Amino acid sequence: MLRxxxxxxGYGPMRAVHxxxxxVPEGSVFALIGANGAGKTSTxxxxxxxxxxxxxxxxxxxxxLTDAPAMARVRQGLALVPEGRRLFGDLxxxxxxxxxxxxxxxxxxPGNRDKVFDLFPRLAExxxxxxxxxxxxxxxxxxxxxxxxxxxxxxLIDEVSxxxxxxxxxxxxxxIGRLRDEGMxxxxxxxxxxxxxxxxxxxxxxxxxxxxxxxxxxDARDNPGLIDAYLGLDRQEDVA
Amino acid sequence: xxxxxxxVQGLIQGSSYALIxxxxxxxxxxxxxxxxxxxxxxxxxxxxxxxxxxxxxxxxLAAVIAPPIVGLAGMLVYRLLYEPILDQPPFVPLIAxxxxxxxxxxxxxxxxxxxxxxFDEAPFSASLSFGPVYMQGVEAxxxxxxxxxxxxxxxxxxxxxxxxxxxxxxxxxxxxxSFGIDIVKVRYLNFFIGSALAAVAGVLVALLNNxxxxxxxxxxxxxxxAIIVLGGLGNVKGTLVAALAxxxxxxxxxIYAGHLIDRDAIAFLFLIIVLxxxxxxxFGKA
Numbered sequence: 001m002l003r004x005x006x007x008x009x010g011y012g013p014m015r016a017v018h019x020x021x022x023x024v025p026e027g028s029v030f031a032l033i034g035a036n037g038a039g040k041t042s043t044x045x046x047x048x049x050x051x052x053x054x055x056x057x058x059x060x061x062x063x064x065l066t067d068a069p070a071m072a073r074v075r076q077g078l079a080l081v082p083e084g085r086r087l088f089g090d091l092x093x094x095x096x097x098x099x100x101x102x103x104x105x106x107x108x109x110p111g112n113r114d115k116v117f118d119l120f121p122r123l124a125e126x127x128x129x130x131x132x133x134x135x136x137x138x139x140x141x142x143x144x145x146x147x148x149x150x151x152x153x154x155x156l157i158d159e160v161s162x163x164x165x166x167x168x169x170x171x172x173x174x175x176i177g178r179l180r181d182e183g184m185x186x187x188x189x190x191x192x193x194x195x196x197x198x199x200x201x202x203x204x205x206x207x208x209x210x211x212x213x214x215x216x217x218x219d220a221r222d223n224p225g226l227i228d229a230y231l232g233l234d235r236q237e238d239v240a
Numbered sequence: 241x242x243x244x245x246x247x248v249q250g251l252i253q254g255s256s257y258a259l260i261x262x263x264x265x266x267x268x269x270x271x272x273x274x275x276x277x278x279x280x281x282x283x284x285x286x287x288x289x290x291x292x293x294x295x296x297x298x299x300x301l302a303a304v305i306a307p308p309i310v311g312l313a314g315m316l317v318y319r320l321l322y323e324p325i326l327d328q329p330p331f332v333p334l335i336a337x338x339x340x341x342x343x344x345x346x347x348x349x350x351x352x353x354x355x356x357x358x359f360d361e362a363p364f365s366a367s368l369s370f371g372p373v374y375m376q377g378v379e380a381x382x383x384x385x386x387x388x389x390x391x392x393x394x395x396x397x398x399x400x401x402x403x404x405x406x407x408x409x410x411x412x413x414x415x416x417x418s419f420g421i422d423i424v425k426v427r428y429l430n431f432f433i434g435s436a437l438a439a440v441a442g443v444l445v446a447l448l449n450n451x452x453x454x455x456x457x458x459x460x461x462x463x464x465x466a467i468i469v470l471g472g473l474g475n476v477k478g479t480l481v482a483a484l485a486x487x488x489x490x491x492x493x494x495i496y497a498g499h500l501i502d503r504d505a506i507a508f509l510f511l512i513i514v515l516x517x518x519x520x521x522x523f524g525k526a
Contacts, residue, residue: 048418069419070414070417071417071418071420073418075420079419086414087414088407088411088415088416091408091411095408096408098401098421099404099405099408099416099421102419103420106401150420162420180440
């Protein structure tokens with residue numbers, strides 16, 4: 001569904017990611033793993049249209065999106081759950097969802113909103129609260145819900161677990177699994193290797209902007225320590 | 241009854257401040273630009289009122305066309321002046337804006353003459369009385385029109401899908417784009433509405449003073465900056481309160497402290513005092 005071909009991207013003259021090629025099949029979860037500054041977020045933001053592509057191609061569903069503006073990508077079916085959530089803090093929960101569905105017809109908003117509320121009943125209770133005043137977990141739910149309002153065929157999720165309580169992380173990953181089972185394609189950036197491996201169909205490990213390992217999630221699960229070796233980690237050190 | 245008279249005069253003045261200042265604070269909220277040339281658009285609205293009324297004979301025609309013409313002029317200012325320098329540090333668009341404002345004042349002087357223009361026949365010279373309070377019809381209209389238009393703007397921003405998208409773009413333009421909002425259109429809309437409101441203020445001030453001169457916008461240009469800083473830069477609600485508060489304060493200050501301090505200096509004394517106590521303005525930054 002998503003294909004990156006020799007993608008290099010970065011900020012100004014800086015190159016954050018070198019020559020990355022990968023394919024995310026439809027209905028699967030693809031995890032990008034790596035240490036801080038490895039280029040995971042740059043990759044996902046390049047796919048979303050917010051980081052400049054310096055070389056290579058981004059292809060989504062057979063269409064070349066390399067030079068498409070961010071605004072057009074959401075209409076193609078890509079929706080972003082960004083690092084740090086980046087909700088519209090002054091807007092209420094419900095208004096954040098309205099903005100999430102802005103690329104779809106107005107009539108679709110109530111139905112999609114109810115689906116999000118089914119997925120995260122907590123958000124229904126907080127529908128009139130300002131997004132900025134909610135707890136981190138609730139904000140993460142809203143960030144996922146906002147992305148779902150765009151009726152995406154693929155979700156780009158950056159650091160869903162960062163700074164959240166394990167219970168909330170379980171809930172979020174549970175939802176991601178459920179969405180995949182319903183046919184959603186997902187690209188996931190994670191610092192928590194264990195969390196990512198538990199759900200990923202395919203894995204790519206980045207180090208300083210270069211690919212050091214690509215394989216299936218199954219291989220990685222069957223060989224504990226494989227990914228850690230590429231990350232240069234001891235299993236005990238992986239506390240996240 | 242002097243107290244009520246002064247209060248009413250202050251609210252009248254404050255209403256026209258509010259109509260001008262809201263456009264300025266909207267531009268600041270969206271682009272972080274201090275749009276000094278906004279006061280030039282206000283003057284343009286006033287000139288359209290006088291010149292169209294005198295040449296075509298219909299004040300109503302002038303009043304109807306001034307806001308959309310000035311609104312379009314505001315969009316043009318964004319497109320030609322600000323858009324090419326959006327990625328520059330904030331002082332660059334500020335300097336450009338001051339430059340444009342000076343050019344506009346000189347342009348008005350060249351086109352309409354240096355001595356100012358008046359209506360050939362002043363429309364609406366009737367005055368009204370509400371119990372003991374007398375005011376001109378135009379003064380009453382200023383207050384009513386300001387409340388209706390700003391109320392409509394508040395409803396647009398708070399209750400409509402477009403208004404929600406607008407507020408989202410102010411909070412995080414990049415994420416707004418990621419969900420399909422065309423932020424360039426939002427900016428055009430922002431300049432159109434803000435400039436059209438300034439034009440309404442221009443038409444009303446032209447009527448109130450029955451006089452429009454090239455430098456009509458000079459005092460408002462810096463007074464509006466004081467108001468939006470007091471209101472918390474980019475904070476619309478705060479700006480409206482600051483506009484009314486300043487109008488009332490000036491009205492009382494002129495009577496009780498007028499022998500000590502000039503009317504226009506009161507605004508800045510007030511600004512300095514408030515910023516010493518509350519550096520974030522009345523309501524804090526949006």
